[in-house]
Amino acid sequence: MLNPVLWIHGEALGPTNPGLVAYPGAPAVFVFDRQLIAQAGLSLKRLGFIYECLLELPVTLRHGDVAEEVLAFARRHRADGVATTFAVDPRFAGLHQRIAAQLPVQLLEPEPFVELPEPVDLRRFSRYWRRAEPVLWGRRAGAGAPPAPVRRWDR
Amino acid sequence: MxxxxxxxxxxxxxxxxxxxxxxxxxxxxxxxxxxxxxxxQGGHRAAETALAAVDPLAYGRSRNHLDGAVTHLSPYIRHGVLSLAEVREAVFTWLERSGEPAQAAAKLLNELGWRDYWQRLWRQLGDGIWHDREPLKTGHLSASYAAELPADLLEASTGLACIDGFTAELHTSGWLHNHARMWLASYVVHWRRVRWQAGARWFLQHLLDGDPASNNLSWQWVASSFSSKPYLFNRANLERFSGGRYCRSCAAATDGTCPFEASYEQLQAALFGEVGPC
Known part of the structure; x- marks a missing residue:
């Protein structure tokens, strides 16, 4: 992708967003999802918080249908593709699919909190944490011994 | 402009x-x-300020108290203003600088792990996070829970200073201490017998850190569709971790109508009857 636009979404509103890092200076867009806002009944507090995050980023703000707006933004900038950060929300997958039907989409993965080989047993937090905690402490530069495991979950 | x-x-x-x-x-x-x-306030500058103020040791010691040294990072993490990896590195840097043993930051890292855990589950479950993960352990059928939140709850007029205080804070600030979330969710699901999904949607409307996975699966944890037993609290627990701030001004605390003024055994019997878990 030589001339992409960046699609910034609500799970990647920081300056270390992998898209902003990979393509500094590329035109970037965020779209307030009118359908989601209405369906979820989101309060102005939430929209205001997101808006304030966006005000610190080099990004064009739009509202409406997200896929349509991203594609229109790409056309406006004669882009040959769209780069964005992977988002876990299943809604993202649907939007991604609609955009990818018309333009190549590059999905960038944010740095993981902890890298664990699949499959990870997620039936209870304690099972996940037994695997994750030693790996996490192993990442620490000059790591000493990891702390004794926390045995009692208070939630 | x-x-x-x-x-x-x-x-x-x-x-x-x-x-x-x-x-x-x-x-x-x-x-x-x-x-x-x-x-x-949203934005990376505000997030950096909050991150610089994090004290993992104090957090670990006091996080369950409403006036404890909690981080207030959740809205920024939820929206990717800060990544979990950045916060992890900040915690490691704090350990280097403070000279504290690793144990001092264990609780904070554990809580960051919860966020990672919920996201991993969301990847696996997708929209399934809106459905019961397991049968309820309350002895009540899912169908016996109300579909809508009661008006007095939404109007912060239940007459219970704690519950009304939490609702007012949720509506005005969009942030609640984790313990307040658990108490409020427990009240909604177990005392008012409302479906956890109604409460989850309500929180997502207002919480600045409203993340469907963390939120819904935590509601399920309280409801008992993602835990081995329902989460209950009583007045002694709330009074201890809130420093008594609500009970002091609550009429129900003195006139004998506080629904939380009981032992856990009494509450389980009253709310779940004989078939409830023990």
Whole structure:
């Protein structure tokens, strides 16, 4: 992708967003999802918080249908593709699919909190944490011994 | 504010003289969205300020208390203003600088792990996070829970100072201490017998850190569709971790009508009957 636009979404509103890092200076867009806002009944507090995050980023703000707006933004900038950060929300997958039907989409993965080989047993937090905690402490530069495991979950 | 006609058609303004101006613009743009701005400010600068103030040791010691040294990072993490990896590194840097043993930061890292865990589960479950993960352990059928939140709860007029205080804080600031979330969720599901999904949707409307996975699966944890037993609290527990701030001014605390003034055994019997878990 030589001339992409960046699609910034609500799970990647920081300056270390992998898209902003990979393509500094590329035109970037965020779209307030009118359908989601209405369906979820989101309060102005939430929209205001997101808006304030966006005000610190080099990004064009739009509202409406997200896929349509991203594609229109790409056309406006004669882009040959769209780069964005992977988002876990299943809604993202649907939007991604609609955009990818018309333009190549590059999905960038944010740095993981902890890298664990699949499959990870997620039936209870304690099972996940037994695997994750030693790996996490192993990442620490000059790591000493990891702390004794926390045995009692208070939630 | 950048005048709308200097922007390409349909682009939203990105310069404001004040938060009041931003709020007025948002009201025009999103008339369907209730309320006003939160006192909690968005943005990376605010996130960095909050991150610099984090004290993992104090957090670990006091996090369950409403006035404990909690981080207030959740809205920024939820929206990727800060990544979990950045916070992890900040915690490691704090350990280097403070000279504290690793144990001092274990609880904070554990809580960051919860966020990672919920996200991993969301990847696996997708929209399944809106459905019971397991049968309820309350002895009540899912169908016996009300579909809607009661009006007195939403109007913060239950007469219970704690519950009404939590609702007011949720509606005005969009942030609640984790313990307050658990108490409020437990009250909604177990005392008012409302489906956890109604409460989860309510929280997502208001919480600045409203993340469907963390939120819904935590509601399920309280409800007992994602835990081995329902989460209950009593007055002694609430009074201890709130420093008594609500009970002091609550009529129900002195007139004998506090629904939380009981032992856990009494509450389980009253709320779940004989078939309830022990």
């Amino acid at each position: 950048q005048s709308a006609d200097s922007l390409p058609p349909g682009d939203l303004p990105c310069r404001f003289a004040s938060r009041a101006e931003l709020e007025a613009t948002l009201r025009q743009l999103f008339p369907e969205a209730p309320g006003g701005l939160s006192p909690i």
